Amino acid sequence: MKIICIGRNYKDHAKELKNEVPKEPVFFLKPDTALLPKRTPFYIPNFTKDLHHEIELVVKINKLGKNISKKYAHTYYNEIGLGIDFTARDVQQECKAKGLPWEKAKSFDYSAPLSETFIQKSELGNLNNISFSLLKNKQTVQNGNSSDMLFDIDAIIEYISKFITLKIGDLIFTGTPAGVSAVSIGDHLEGFIGDIKMLDLKIK
Ligand code: MG
Numbered sequence: 001m002k003i004i005c006i007g008r009n010y011k012d013h014a015k016e017l018k019n020e021v022p023k024e025p026v027f028f029l030k031p032d033t034a035l036l037p038k039r040t041p042f043y044i045p046n047f048t049k050d051l052h053h054e055i056e057l058v059v060k061i062n063k064l065g066k067n068i069s070k071k072y073a074h075t076y077y078n079e080i081g082l083g084i085d086f087t088a089r090d091v092q093q094e095c096k097a098k099g100l101p102w103e104k105a106k107s108f109d110y111s112a113p114l115s116e117t118f119i120q121k122s123e124l125g126n127l128n129n130i131s132f133s134l135l136k137n138k139q140t141v142q143n144g145n146s147s148d149m150l151f152d153i154d155a156i157i158e159y160i161s162k163f164i165t166l167k168i169g170d171l172i173f174t175g176t177p178a179g180v181s182a183v184s185i186g187d188h189l190e191g192f193i194g195d196i197k198m199l200d201l202k203i204k
Contacts, residue, residue: 009175144177
């Protein structure tokens with residue numbers, strides 16, 4: 001399986017990093033080794049001094065597809081989960097400044113903690129109105145709603161599948177809202193979809 005992540009999918013987040021608001025989805029990949037084993041703490045890697053949390057809704061693909069049109073995209077997933085796209089912001093800025101790919105800032109081991117459970121689409125109702133949040137040490141630091149996505153889930157699937165075949169079990173991280181910030185050793189992160197707790201992570 002592969003993990004495909006959308007960047008700059010929320011205007012407020014693009015602005016907080018002083019990035020242009022994109023006209024087409026921006027995506028990058030993380031390898032399967034980016035998944036964090038269940039109930040494992042997250043250890044800050046030693047190559048970064050500015051590791052940021054990015055809370056994101058995650059779509060799990062349940063059907064093989066290529067060149068999927070937006071109209072049929074909804075038949076390629078049934079479940080939505082929650083994940084963190086950990087980003088070594090200092091490493092990423094350095095790569096961006098040199099015009100290089102920022103893979104190493106995004107795709108390192110365990111950089112994609114994921115909720116153990118996923119929620120059925122049918123239980124979520126309107127997929128363009130899913131609220132989600134991240135708490136750091138019991139304070140809300142990120143608050144998002146899928147209604148603020150620049151490209152909705154179906155548009156993302158249409159776009160990605162022009163370039164890459166989607167397979168059963170592939171995960172799509174759909175982008176983060178504003179409020180990204182650095183994590184420190186000892187922090188406690190909790191992620192919610194609505195008021196359902198999806199993620200609980202200790203930073204070591
Ligand atoms: Mg992200």
